[in-house]
Amino acid sequence: MKFPAIAVGSLFVFSHFAQATPLKVVASFTILADITQQIGGNEVDVKSLVAANGDPHSFEPSARDSRALAQAQVVVVNGLGLEGWMDRLVSASGFKGQITVASTGVHTQSMLEDGKTVIDPHAWNSLANGEIYAQNIMRALEKADPQHATDYAKRGEAYIEKLHQLDGWAQQQYAAIPNNRRIVLTSHDAFGYYGQRYGVRFSAPLGLSTESEASAQQVAKLIRELKQRRISHYFTENQTDPRLVRQIASATGATPGGELYPEALSTADGPAATYLKAFKYNTEQLVQSMH
Numbered sequence: 001m002k003f004p005a006i007a008v009g010s011l012f013v014f015s016h017f018a019q020a021t022p023l024k025v026v027a028s029f030t031i032l033a034d035i036t037q038q039i040g041g042n043e044v045d046v047k048s049l050v051a052a053n054g055d056p057h058s059f060e061p062s063a064r065d066s067r068a069l070a071q072a073q074v075v076v077v078n079g080l081g082l083e084g085w086m087d088r089l090v091s092a093s094g095f096k097g098q099i100t101v102a103s104t105g106v107h108t109q110s111m112l113e114d115g116k117t118v119i120d121p122h123a124w125n126s127l128a129n130g131e132i133y134a135q136n137i138m139r140a141l142e143k144a145d146p147q148h149a150t151d152y153a154k155r156g157e158a159y160i161e162k163l164h165q166l167d168g169w170a171q172q173q174y175a176a177i178p179n180n181r182r183i184v185l186t187s188h189d190a191f192g193y194y195g196q197r198y199g200v201r202f203s204a205p206l207g208l209s210t211e212s213e214a215s216a217q218q219v220a221k222l223i224r225e226l227k228q229r230r231i232s233h234y235f236t237e238n239q240t241d242p243r244l245v246r247q248i249a250s251a252t253g254a255t256p257g258g259e260l261y262p263e264a265l266s267t268a269d270g271p272a273a274t275y276l277k278a279f280k281y282n283t284e285q286l287v288q289s290m291h
């Protein structure tokens with residue numbers, strides 16, 4: 001947005017222009033972009049850097065992404081080490097504004113990975129955390145665009161209520177399933193917070209980042225564990241190469257349960273076009289495999 005030359009009358013033109021132009025928001029990946037869109041409505045123009053079905057861990061930003069960031073009025077990231085590529089992009093773009101870290105205030109979980117304790121970044125997969133994300137994004141929009149603060153608050157509160165309802169629904173779904181059946185094999189460790197919240201145990205050949213690699217030894221150990229636990233189903237993930245998890249599944253006799261959407265929404269015509277739809281779809285598929 002170019003500031004008009006200071007002249008008599010330009011103030012009116014400027015304020016009129018500001019009212020009609022939506023707030024420019026850049027979010028690092030599709031789930032954050034959707035939460036922002038749900039709360040921001042017509043008052044925001046949201047761009048996701050990582051596209052639908054894209055991997056947020058191993059993203060390679062383009063010059064276009066850098067330009068979008070430079071023009072942004074609000075930038076929303078997950079934090080917790082998810083977007084390892086973000087710092088470099090921010091400094092390349094020259095963006096000087098405030099960055100909203102959507103996970104701020106979440107009670108984090110860690111995992112042991114190759115002997116090191118690593119914070120799990122996938123906090124949004126528990127809807128209790130999703131409510132915190134929505135709060136943080138709602139406040140960031142209110143602050144950046146106080147003129148529409150009541151709109152953001154109204155839509156934000158209604159959206160948080162929906163998250164709350166869906167969280168309760170998911171707990172009910174799992175309550176009917178015995179503990180020893182709540183075991184799932186997926187590609188990478190994206191469901192730590194989900195597992196903690198809804199009482200499901202997840203195993204995966206890849207660690208907290210899809211960029212990690214599994215050694216032959218780790219794979220052999222995982223296959224032994226899965227056989228012991230008599231795991232019956234495995235799931236692929238929309239944003240990750242399914243070959244490794246398929247290979248492991250075939251060695252254990254597990255059958256395909258379907259495709260999950262842990263960290264990238266589908267395109268608009270897919271089954272997981274919003275955060276709420278993705279969560280519901282994932283839960284329905286997981287629960288179905290346990291019956």
Ligand SMILES: [Zn+2]
Pocket residue numbers: 057122188189190208209210263
């Ligand atoms: Zn991940």
